[in-house]
Amino acid sequence: MQTLPQAKEYHRIKNRLFVINLILTLCILLIIILSGFSNQLKTNLGQISANPLILNGLYITALSFFFYLAGFPLDFYEGFILEHRFQLSRQSLGGYLKDHLKKSFISLAITLIAIEFLYLFLSRFPKIWWVLAALGWFFLTVILAKITPSLLLPLFYKYLPLKDRALRDKIIAMFSRAETQLKDVYMIDFSSKTKKLNAAVAGFGRSRRVILTDNLLAELSHDEILSIVAHELGHYKNRDTIKIVTFSALVTGILFYASDYVLKNTLPIFGCGHISDIAGFPLFALTMFVLGILVMPIQNGFIRRLETRADLYSLSLMKMPDVFISMMEKLAQKNLAEAEPGRFVEIMLYDHPPIAKRIALAKGFKTAVP
Numbered sequence: 591m592q593t594l595p596q597a598k599e600y601h602r603i604k605n606r607l608f609v610i611n612l613i614l615t616l617c618i619l620l621i622i623i624l625s626g627f628s629n630q631l632k633t634n635l636g637q638i639s640a641n642p643l644i645l646n647g648l649y650i651t652a653l654s655f656f657f658y659l660a661g662f663p664l665d666f667y668e669g670f671i672l673e674h675r676f677q678l679s680r681q682s683l684g685g686y687l688k689d690h691l692k693k694s695f696i697s698l699a700i701t702l703i704a705i706e707f708l709y710l711f712l713s714r715f716p717k718i719w720w721v722l723a724a725l726g727w728f729f730l731t732v733i734l735a736k737i738t739p740s741l742l743l744p745l746f747y748k749y750l751p752l753k754d755r756a757l758r759d760k761i762i763a764m765f766s767r768a769e770t771q772l773k774d775v776y777m778i779d780f781s782s783k784t785k786k787l788n789a790a791v792a793g794f795g796r797s798r799r800v801i802l803t804d805n806l807l808a809e810l811s812h813d814e815i816l817s818i819v820a821h822e823l824g825h826y827k828n829r830d831t832i833k834i835v836t837f838s839a840l841v842t843g844i845l846f847y848a849s850d851y852v853l854k855n856t857l858p859i860f861g862c863g864h865i866s867d868i869a870g871f872p873l874f875a876l877t878m879f880v881l882g883i884l885v886m887p888i889q890n891g892f893i894r895r896l897e898t899r900a901d902l903y904s905l906s907l908m909k910m911p912d913v914f915i916s917m918m919e920k921l922a923q924k925n926l927a928e929a930e931p932g933r934f935v936e937i938m939l940y941d942h943p944p945i946a947k948r949i950a951l952a953k954g955f956k957t958a959v960p
Contacts, residue, residue, distance in 0.1 A: 724843030739792035791822035824903025
């Protein structure tokens with residue numbers, strides 16, 4: 591399958607924006623660290639409260655606001671202008687700004703909780719803080735996965751009843767045959783904001799639900815939708831969610847350990863007395879940022895392998911490779927997916943196999959299984 595010309599241009603721009611954003615983040619962190627801004631900010635906020643819990647919260651809020659202002663132009667171009675330029679978005683300017691603010695406040699709330707615990711570990715358990723922080727990251731990820739479908743997603747999209755009862759019955763029957771709990775099948779009003787197609791299985795246990803977008807229901811056949819749902823079901827049957835969360839926590843723990851070594855040897859150079867000094871947070875963020883880029887190919891490669899296994903589960907369950915191929919072709923067309931990105935781009939940025947490889951997998955399955 592060949593990539594549409596507009597899809598190539600769309601991803602060329604997005605890849606450039608990704609690099610620009612990396613450079614911008616690095617530059618801002620270096621300026622904050624080298625200019626003495628961080629120490630001055632801590633000193634000024636310390637006049638409001640010397641309580642570490644309050645001071646750390648004020649510091650992170652102020653720094654987050656600074657990064658919000660610095661990054662907004664790029665976010666606005668990528669999330670609003672670019673999406674409209676390629677006729678993917680239906681969202682108004684007011685709607686975009688409203689969603690952007692909601693996402694920012696949610697992100698700030700989660701960040702505040704995470705960093706308050708991080709600096710509590712740094713101050714109370716300086717020798718093993720990285721172990722506790724990795725465990726905290728694991729539990730935070732699980733909690734977010736648990737509350738996202740019921741608390742966070744409704745802040746952006748409305749759950750609507752699925753009028754197609756025949757499709758609902760087929761999906762419920764699929765989960766029943768797989769002996770997997772399912773609360774229900776829902777539809778969300780994706781078309782009010784975007785033309786892209788999407789679907790997901792979210793939640794755990796009794797809260798697990800299939801979420802279909804109205805765009806998807808309008809564009810794909812029942813069998814094509816079932817192929818997508820079967821892929822998501824494959825993740826649950828293969829226990830991929832817990833694998834990804836555990837792998838992420840392990841990698842994060844290693845990064846925390848490496849950061850511990852870097853911070854203890856460099857913080858005094860920048861006027862920070864101890865590792866739990868909030869003024870050293872930009873250096874901590876810079877260290878994690880750089881290390882995170884280095885391990886990104888490993889994480890993406892791990893997830894791509896799980897995605898391939900989920901594709902194979904879908905193909906084995908549905909036994910309709912032609913349907914799987916047509917579904918992939920429609921997703922690529924409607925979402926302007928790049929079917930065959932360069933190998934370097936795939937390794938660095940793709941946590942799913944490119945569309946062309948997924949189609950090739952289905953063709954291979956078709957040949958192997960008459």
